[in-house]
Amino acid sequence: MRTHLLFPSLLLLGSLSLTAACSSGASGTPDPAPAGALPGSTSGTAPVMTVDPSKIKGLRIVNDSSENTSCPFAAGYPDVTGAEAMTAAMKKDVDGRLATFRSACDDGGGAGDVGELNISHQFLVASGDVLGVRLTTQDHSAAGSGLSVRTYWYDGRAGAYRTALGLVDDGSRDAFVSALKKRLKGREGTDADTVDEAFADPSNQTTILDDMVYTADGGLRVTFDRGDVGAPAAGTYVVTFPRATVTPWLxxxxxxxxxxxxxxxxxxxxxxAATPTPAVPTHTASGDDDTDCEKVKCVALTFDDGPAVPETATLLTHLAQYDARATFFTVGQNVAAHPGLVRAEARAGNEVGNHSWSHPDLTKLTSEQVAYQLNRTSAAIKAATGKEPTLFRPPYGAVNSTVRGATKLSPVLWTLDTEDWKYPDAAKVAQSVIGKVQRNDVVLMHDIHATSVAAVPEILRTLGARGYHFVTVSHLRATM
Structure with missing residues (x-):
């Protein structure tokens, strides 16, 4: 789909200065707002420790997304070698969420009727024989805020997936639940009967007690989704037990x-078993590019949503073989997991841009939440490459005055959309570029899709034979 009207936005600039970035996940530091990027997230609670995912051997982030304007979604969750049972549990839940969302899209009947679905992840602990992950879901097709959170735990010693309630000893569950009920009763939006009813069915306890994390000092924070234990209008409820109180129940x-x-x-x-670390390309190229796009035909290939393993590494090899440069709009939580790939992108003369931390529709966030999404990602990119990005691509191309005003990064959209997320066919993806490209086009693709990466050699070979030069977005801007 050609989108000529979007190209002038390449020249737009934000108006406010870049604020200090939040933690990008360095081990041993508290995360001040693990879910602070999304509307309705809880704030002011005890911090939890962050984890450096790049230290996790065999880590792969499972990404899926759709740019369909009537049903946009982005989902990402970790697949950790050795924790297959936990990965399967996350996959089942994410697939279920996606199926429900797609059904709502089908029932909605038109663009804009549903909103978007965003599923992001956060590592809670990844040390010794313990792995903990938190998935945050923002579903705009759901009632109310559509925000829900679930934690997943893996016991390496037993080789078993554990639900959040598995942190509590079976013999202590009654005492634990009794203490929770005591702390909840009397809060605004709750009453004794409602709280008792929520916990009455033991089988329901696993459902409502699905978000439990340890704070930095060893306390236990229990968060209840909207409507679980009180009036939906009251939002979420959080109960935090200090370490001395909760430890006997564990x-x-x-x-x-x-x-x-x-x-x-x-x-x-x-x-x-030991998992070989995927090879990171070592191609190098000078940051200088003497291509004059006023004199020769240029095209800027851009790739969103990565880095991904092994797709991004394969793509970098393709680009190097044809002496081509591209612009990568990276998602922060993927940058944190695979900084080596981001370094390889920059080292090979490509441009690294910002695509937000977890790929939400930024126009649905407050200015502070937009800044959190972009600043945290810029910090991760700088940590990986030594250089802050200057460009950002808003997820779904959704940008407004609030988004522009929250950052000094320059927004970049596109002029040619391959819709590669829709067609898992390398030949069709290649033809969507080869058959439609025009001089100075900015082409939208995604390096999380193997078929899109497989289409690149044909694109480079055919367009190169036609006299096209492959440059970064910033180079195209500077020489047009």
Whole structure:
């Protein structure tokens, strides 16, 4: 789909200065707002420790997205070698969310009727034989805020996936639940009957007690989604128990998870066979490019949503083989997981841009939340490459005055959309560029899709034979 009207936006600039970036996930530091990028997220609660995902061997981020304007979504969750049972649980939940969302899209009947679905992840602990992950879902097709959170735990010693409630010993569950009820009753939006009813069915306890994390000092923070234990209008409820109170209630695994959160013992070791680390391309190119786009035909290939393993590494090899440069609009949580790939992008003469931390529709966020999304990603990119980005691509191309005003990064959209997310066919993706490209086009693709990466050699070979030069967006801007 050609979108000529979007090209002038390449020249737009934000108006406010870049604020200090939030933590990009350095191990041993509190995360001040783990879900602060999304509307309705809880703030002011005790901080949890962050994890450097780049230290997790065999990590792969499973990404899926759709740019369909009537049903946009982005979902990402980790696949960690040795924790296949936990990955399967996350996959089942994410697939279920996506199926429900797509059904709502089908029932909606038109663009803009549903909104978007965003599923992001956060590592809670990845040390010794304990792995903890938190998935945050923002579903604009759901009632109310559409915000829900779930934590997943893996016990490497037992080789088993644990629900959040698995942190509590079975023999202590009654005391734990009783303490929760006591802390909830009397809060605005709750009453004794409502709270008692929420916990009455033991099988329902696993459902409502699905978001439990350790704070930096070893306490346990329990968060209830909207409507779980009180009036939906009251929003979420948070109960935090100090370490001394909660420790006697914990299961053996819960105590190990607590200890590994507060005092990590070392690298994650889930007992899996050694996983070879995927090779990172070592191609190098000068940052200088003497291509004069006023005299020759230029095109800027751009790739969104990565980096991804192994797709981005393969793409970098293709680009190097044809002496081509491109612009990568990277998602922050993927940058944190694979900084080596981002360094490789920059080292090969490509441009690295900002595509937000977790790919939400930025126009649905407050100015502060937009800044959090972009600043945290810029910090991760700088940590990986030594250089802050100057460009950002708003997810779904959604940008307004609030978004522009929250950053000094320059927004970049596109003039040629391959819709590669829709067609998992390399030949069709290649033809969507070859058959439609015009001089000075900015082409939208995604390096999270293997078929899109597989289409690149044909694109480079055919257009190169036609006299096209492949440059970065900033170079195209500067020489047009």
């Amino acid at each position: 299961s053996a695994f819960g105590k190990r998870a607590q200890q590994q959160t507060v005092r990590p013992s070392g690298p994650l070791d889930l007992g899996a």
